[in-house]
Amino acid sequence: MEAVKLVYPVEGGDLIEAGEASSKMKLTLKKLGLPPDVIRRASICMYEGEINMVIHADGGQAEVDVGMDEIVIRMIDQGPGIPDIDRAMQEGYSTAGDMARDLGFGAGMGLPNMKRYSDEMDIETEVGKGTTVTIKIKI
Amino acid sequence: MQHSVSIEYARCRGCTTCMKNCPTQAIRVRRGKATILTERCVDCGECIRCCPHKAIKARSDPFSCLEEFQYTVALPDPALYGQFQHLDEVGRVLDGLLELGFHAVYETAKGAELLSDYARKHPGDAAEKKLPVISSACPAALRLIRIRFPQLLEHITSTITPMELAAILARKKAVEETGLLPEQIGVFAIVPCSAQVTAAHSPDDLQQPVLDGAFSIRDLYLRLLSPMQKLDAPHTPSSAGKAGVRWAFCGGEASARGSSERFLAVDGMDSVIRILAAIEDDRVPDVDFVELCACTQGCVGGCLTVEDPFVATMRLRHLIRSLPDVACSYDDQVGDPAIVQADKELEFAPVYLLDPDRTVAMEKMSAIHDLERQLPGLLCGSCGAPSCHAFAEDVVMGRAQREDCIFQVRARMRAMTGPEDSDEYLPAPFRSKLGKVVPSDR
Numbered sequence: 055m056e057a058v059k060l061v062y063p064v065e066g067g068d069l070i071e072a073g074e075a076s077s078k079m080k081l082t083l084k085k086l087g088l089p090p091d092v093i094r095r096a097s098i099c100m101y102e103g104e105i106n107m108v109i110h111a112d113g114g115q116a117e118v119d120v121g122m123d124e125i126v127i128r129m130i131d132q133g134p135g136i137p138d139i140d141r142a143m144q145e146g147y148s149t150a151g152d153m154a155r156d157l158g159f160g161a162g163m164g165l166p167n168m169k170r171y172s173d174e175m176d177i178e179t180e181v182g183k184g185t186t187v188t189i190k191i192k193i
Numbered sequence: 194m195q196h197s198v199s200i201e202y203a204r205c206r207g208c209t210t211c212m213k214n215c216p217t218q219a220i221r222v223r224r225g226k227a228t229i230l231t232e233r234c235v236d237c238g239e240c241i242r243c244c245p246h247k248a249i250k251a252r253s254d255p256f257s258c259l260e261e262f263q264y265t266v267a268l269p270d271p272a273l274y275g276q277f278q279h280l281d282e283v284g285r286v287l288d289g290l291l292e293l294g295f296h297a298v299y300e301t302a303k304g305a306e307l308l309s310d311y312a313r314k315h316p317g318d319a320a321e322k323k324l325p326v327i328s329s330a331c332p333a334a335l336r337l338i339r340i341r342f343p344q345l346l347e348h349i350t351s352t353i354t355p356m357e358l359a360a361i362l363a364r365k366k367a368v369e370e371t372g373l374l375p376e377q378i379g380v381f382a383i384v385p386c387s388a389q390v391t392a393a394h395s396p397d398d399l400q401q402p403v404l405d406g407a408f409s410i411r412d413l414y415l416r417l418l419s420p421m422q423k424l425d426a427p428h429t430p431s432s433a434g435k436a437g438v439r440w441a442f443c444g445g446e447a448s449a450r451g452s453s454e455r456f457l458a459v460d461g462m463d464s465v466i467r468i469l470a471a472i473e474d475d476r477v478p479d480v481d482f483v484e485l486c487a488c489t490q491g492c493v494g495g496c497l498t499v500e501d502p503f504v505a506t507m508r509l510r511h512l513i514r515s516l517p518d519v520a521c522s523y524d525d526q527v528g529d530p531a532i533v534q535a536d537k538e539l540e541f542a543p544v545y546l547l548d549p550d551r552t553v554a555m556e557k558m559s560a561i562h563d564l565e566r567q568l569p570g571l572l573c574g575s576c577g578a579p580s581c582h583a584f585a586e587d588v589v590m591g592r593a594q595r596e597d598c599i600f601q602v603r604a605r606m607r608a609m610t611g612p613e614d615s616d617e618y619l620p621a622p623f624r625s626k627l628g629k630v631v632p633s634d635r
């Protein structure tokens with residue numbers, strides 16, 4: 055059984071509209087009848103990744119492969135990259151600006167949450183080139 | 194289930210307005226007429242509001258139903274009180290209803306107030322639920338959760354709705370007062386919306402309906418005007434306080450529960466959907482209680498009301514100034530805690546599921562995506578589906594045919610006739626080049 059491939063472009067800058075990709079993905083996963091807990095975890099990870107691309111990388115693209123036993127979410131951007139991944143992974147570490155903070159983002163919890171809700175997480179990043187965060191969730 | 198929302202075939206021109214505005218994508222246009230995918234309809238009334246040809250109606254019961262009963266009780270929704278200009282006392286509306294021929298009135302606001310009192314006195318009920326606790330009072334929101342947010346079913350209060358509680362108590366009271374049998378008594382709600390009409394006949398939370406029917410505020414409004422004007426001083430005292438009447442507008446239920454300020458009161462289908470999605474993903478922290486109203490401003494904005502919802506809310510605020518904060522107590526009036534409990538488990542209705550077998554569902558999803566890639570993404574609606582994605586899904590699910598998309602037909606024409614002229618089948622905005630210009634004489 056081939057994986058179902060979903061692609062969602064994520065626009066940069068627009069924090070108010072952010073979250074659209076994860077809510078679209080969620081409806082698709084519901085149509086497939088995946089277990090509610092899997093849908094919830096995938097959706098939380100995707101939402102955090104999407105927000106990160108909007109705030110920190112001026113947008114990007116989310117690619118989702120839904121297979122029989124796992125969901126793979128790849129969030130790919132051509133933003134500034136992450137200089138120190140270990141630091142970025144620490145709870146509370148954030149470089150978010152004032153605007154994002156005013157809207158309730160910037161608690162430094164996004165990446166740690168993605169780690170917690172996923173079964174596997176991998177970050178590939180190069181300063182000045184971009185970042186790809188890959189998340190796997192077992193079904 | 195019989196829905197209240199229905200399309201008047203003769204009036205519908207198939208303009209696709211309702212289809213594009215339906216929050217659950219429950220409408221398709223077939224052979225030039227709108228049709229409702231019954232299992233997806235939540236009776237929110239959005240289509241009734243937006244139809245430019247007034248072709249969508251909410252069926253409520255005819256007044257002739259009253260003749261089947263020896264004794265009839267009217268259950269006015271508090272939103273009714275906000276419909277009248279210069280109304281000074283709730284009692285005048287109640288008198289008007291008696292004047293129209295109902296033998297008794299029982300305010301739905303009283304049912305609401307008793308439920309609020311119950312909730313305050315039994316915090317343990319809510320403690321068994323997942324937080325935030327979600328209200329079950331708006332049947333359109335409730336059905337939305339049942340079809341789209343199954344995980345949230347465990348959050349919903351297990352008590353019945355104000356209309357249902359009022360109906361049970363009204364019938365009991367009438368039996369005691371008249372000595373008639375329960376079935377000889379007709380209990381009719383006067384409701385603001387199609388969702389309540391449907392709920393009166395097919396409740397989500399009760400095995401058996403407790404009402405005999407429902408009339409719309411709109412249908413009763415004109416009939417009520419003249420008897421209300423003729424009356425001098427109102428005789429019938431109102432039996433509900435501020436707490437009960439406030440349920441007519443969004444936020445009223447939450448404040449009547451009186452628990453904390455950590456509540457959300459959300460109105461309008463789009464906002465309700467957005468908030469439910471956020472709650473599902475744990476993105477709404479620090480909230481204890483969520484009140485949901487499918488309609489703008491709450492039930493005052495119901496699709497079967499007459500007055501503008503904002504005006505009605507203002508009038509209600511004025512009207513309740515003379516009412517006591519609370520007029521009745523659960524322990525005195527009801528006592529038995531079992532009466533407010535729903536006796537039917539709220540069930541998930543997987544109407545969006547492509548197939549119960551996940552392998553099959555995935556194959557179908559891939560087929561949908563393959564087809565969608567061939568579609569132009571214009572959302573023109575001429576295929577009769579609200580979006581190209583929905584159309585692709587309809588085709589794969591056997592609800593539509595590929596050829597219903599005018600662009601699929603074009604592709605086929607082009608293959609047969611070559612590139613020349615094949616665009617002429619399309620309406621002007623969709624042609625890729627200008628049509629042949631016929632030179633005029635002058």
Ligand SMILES: Nc1ncnc2c1ncn2[C@@H]1O[C@H](COP(=O)(O)OP(=O)(O)OP(=O)(O)O)[C@@H](O)[C@H]1O
Nearest residue numbers: 106110111142148149150159160161162163164165
């Ligand atoms: N896609 C990205 N591109 C560049 N930097 C990123 C990206 N994602 C995360 N970062 C960096 O990692 C830091 C931590 O990210 P994390 O998501 O944990 O917190 P946050 O986005 O700052 O705040 P929160 O997610 O709680 O709103 C960010 O502040 C940012 O410096």
Ligand code: SF4
Nearest residue numbers: 331386487488492495
């Ligand atoms: S908010 Fe009130 S009027 Fe509107 S659908 Fe819900 S119950 Fe009916």
Ligand SMILES: [Mg+2]
Nearest residue numbers: 105106164165
């Ligand atoms: Mg983040």
